[in-house]
Amino acid sequence: MAVNSMTVKAAVGLLGAALIALPYAGAPDFYLSYLYVIFFWVALATSWGILSGYAGYWSFGHAAFFGTGIYAAGGMSVKLGLPYLLTIPLAAALAAGLAACIGAVVFRIHTLRGEFFALLSLSVTYVLAAIVSNTPIDGGAGVNLSGVPMPTLGTSIPGAIYLLGLAVAVIALLVSRGILSSRFGRGLLAIHDDEDVAEVKGVPTFRYKVGAFAISAAIAGAAGAVQAGYVGYVTVGETFSITVPLYVVLMSILGGARHWVGPAVGATLITVALSLFVGGSHAELGRAGVALALIVVILFLPEGIAPRLLRKLRSRAQPAAASAEEPLRQSIDAHAPGGTLLECEDVTKLFGGLRALGGISLSVRRGEILALVGPNGSGKSTLINMISGHFPMTSGSIRLDGQSLETLEPHRVAARGIARTYQIPRLFEHMTVLENVQLCAAFGQDVKALNAADSALHWLDFMGLAEKAHELPASLNLHERKFVEFARALAAKPKLLLLDEVLCGLTPTEVDQAIDLIRRIRAAGTTIVFVEHVMRAVVALADRVAVLDQGRLLALGQPEATMQDPKVIDVYLGAAHAA
Numbered sequence: 001m002a003v004n005s006m007t008v009k010a011a012v013g014l015l016g017a018a019l020i021a022l023p024y025a026g027a028p029d030f031y032l033s034y035l036y037v038i039f040f041w042v043a044l045a046t047s048w049g050i051l052s053g054y055a056g057y058w059s060f061g062h063a064a065f066f067g068t069g070i071y072a073a074g075g076m077s078v079k080l081g082l083p084y085l086l087t088i089p090l091a092a093a094l095a096a097g098l099a100a101c102i103g104a105v106v107f108r109i110h111t112l113r114g115e116f117f118a119l120l121s122l123s124v125t126y127v128l129a130a131i132v133s134n135t136p137i138d139g140g141a142g143v144n145l146s147g148v149p150m151p152t153l154g155t156s157i158p159g160a161i162y163l164l165g166l167a168v169a170v171i172a173l174l175v176s177r178g179i180l181s182s183r184f185g186r187g188l189l190a191i192h193d194d195e196d197v198a199e200v201k202g203v204p205t206f207r208y209k210v211g212a213f214a215i216s217a218a219i220a221g222a223a224g225a226v227q228a229g230y231v232g233y234v235t236v237g238e239t240f241s242i243t244v245p246l247y248v249v250l251m252s253i254l255g256g257a258r259h260w261v262g263p264a265v266g267a268t269l270i271t272v273a274l275s276l277f278v279g280g281s282h283a284e285l286g287r288a289g290v291a292l293a294l295i296v297v298i299l300f301l302p303e304g305i306a307p308r309l310l311r312k313l314r315s316r317a318q319p320a321a322a323s324a325e326e327p328l329r330q331s332i333d334a335h336a337p338g339g340t341l342l343e344c345e346d347v348t349k350l351f352g353g354l355r356a357l358g359g360i361s362l363s364v365r366r367g368e369i370l371a372l373v374g375p376n377g378s379g380k381s382t383l384i385n386m387i388s389g390h391f392p393m394t395s396g397s398i399r400l401d402g403q404s405l406e407t408l409e410p411h412r413v414a415a416r417g418i419a420r421t422y423q424i425p426r427l428f429e430h431m432t433v434l435e436n437v438q439l440c441a442a443f444g445q446d447v448k449a450l451n452a453a454d455s456a457l458h459w460l461d462f463m464g465l466a467e468k469a470h471e472l473p474a475s476l477n478l479h480e481r482k483f484v485e486f487a488r489a490l491a492a493k494p495k496l497l498l499l500d501e502v503l504c505g506l507t508p509t510e511v512d513q514a515i516d517l518i519r520r521i522r523a524a525g526t527t528i529v530f531v532e533h534v535m536r537a538v539v540a541l542a543d544r545v546a547v548l549d550q551g552r553l554l555a556l557g558q559p560e561a562t563m564q565d566p567k568v569i570d571v572y573l574g575a576a577h578a579a
């Protein structure tokens with residue numbers, strides 16, 4: 001594997017050196033311009049992928065940032081007389097600033113996801129086009145860069161534009177690759193699959209989206225600035241046309257938007273394909289061919305060309321070995337039993353007119369297992385949602401270790417040491433089982449102590465799922481999906497673990513297995529609150545039982561005594577059970 005990796009690096013190095021040398025070796029301007037166009041689309045498509053491919057926020061407004069770059073470079077060099085080269089980073093900064101401002105507003109509105117975000121981004125392009133067209137930035141006549149002194153970078157002007165295009169494309173690829181392999185990138189991929197769960201697992205979703213948007217726009221802005229030098233004369237109609245976002249989206253989907261190299265592959269293929277059919281009816285034929293190819297890819301390779309090809313190349317790589325050696329290390333509280341860890345005071349939640357929780361007060365001791373039981377709709381899951389920050393409370397207070405949680409965003413609640421599972425597992429469906437757990441390890445407590453991948457493998461092994469590590473969640477049965485949920489929560493190394501009906505739907509043997517696992521988790525020091533209808537498990541595990549009914553706390557105490565409470569028998573267990 002080491003040899004292969006060295007070979008790939010050497011090949012990439014040689015290719016890079018050859019591309020840089022091309023203008024100095026006297027390559028004709030025609031070929032330099034041809035390659036420049038490919039670099040331009042590679043940069044644009046790659047930049048689009050950083051927000052839209054990774055985080056799934058499809059933007060049809062990429063022309064706004066590309067256009068900002070074009071007009072920033074044009075305006076600053078023609079009207080302000082700044083050196084053209086200096087306008088490129090300034091254009092990138094301006095586009096990033098614009099995206100950050102838009103993102104800071106838009107990403108706070110939870111309803112602006114999916115198609116609404118796509119439409120909004122398109123509207124931004126048209127608003128910007130109207131502003132540029134009706135102000136001295138353009139004024140309707142366009143901006144002519146013919147009088148601006150262009151750099152030659154030791155070759156010629158076309159050679160310089162070629163080198164600048166190459167630089168922006170390489171920077172875009174390096175940035176995108178760096179992001180994808182980072183914690184930031186994993187967070188973006190999680191946002192793509194289930195943003196609410198990502199937030200609860202500790203991903204600062206707002207900050208990440210704004211960051212990805214700004215980086216994506218900065219690269220588009222830089223590409224636009226170089227394009228201004230290439231075209232020499234910029235107009236609103238050409239700059240803010242729908243062609244840019246459409247091509248960028250098509251290129252990314254064709255190549256594979258969730259991989260750093262995918263958009264570049266798509267950009268190269270489409271640019272080359274279109275260049276083969278230029279002029280009149282040939283051009284139309286070319287576009288039709290590209291559209292047809294895209295339909296075929298969507299039908300047969302929905303993830304795009306690049307990820308499929310890369311997986312084939314890697315298929316002979318050895319699977320990672322599970323590291324079952326790590327001892328069961330849990331929370332940092334393992335040696336501090338006793339005392340109150342969680343305090344809920346008068347927790348109330350209204351959903352419109354429905355009072356799901358009508359003022360719940362209870363506390364959980366450090367190292368304790370507390371069972372939450374009650375009839376369907378009594379508010380158990382809602383209480384878990386309040387504690388984990390999944391929904392805001394209507395009123396009341398929740399404190400962990402004496403510190404208030406109610407004003408915290410969910411990812412900050414996670415950072416305080418609370419992890420949860422979902423009644424119906426909500427796994428990140430485009431990530432493997434290992435990546436699902438790894439994400440939670442990376443955003444959980446005490447991450448520096450252990451590599452996230454090793455930690456994830458450990459917890460998968462602990463749950464008996466090591467051999468499923470490289471599978472996608474879709475191939476798992478319910479039991480396995482629940483246990484991946486479980487492993488994800490454990491990988492965060494929480495102080496407080498909230499389990500929402502992890503045993504529901506399991507066979508008696510699987511229930512026994514889960515009871516044993518929960519005992520071992522508590523033995524390592526983790527405090528557990530679990531919602532459960534399987535009474536055998538409640539009796540076997542719980543130190544205390546809290547019974548909810550219609551959003552109120554009906555009873556709280558030792559399992560045996562609570563189960564014999566006539567009120568509990570009446571509303572929940574029934575006389576037969578008590579007998």
Ligand SMILES: Nc1ncnc2c1ncn2[C@@H]1O[C@H](COP(=O)(O)OP(=O)(O)OP(=O)(O)O)[C@@H](O)[C@H]1O
Nearest residue numbers: 351354355356374375376377378379380381382383
């Ligand atoms: N997001 C929501 N929007 C509106 N109503 C909700 C929402 N979530 C829960 N509810 C309502 O709040 C009440 C409590 O629901 P909750 O899911 O907490 O009950 P539960 O005790 O967990 O029930 P089960 O045992 O069936 O899971 C129910 O009437 C439910 O319909």
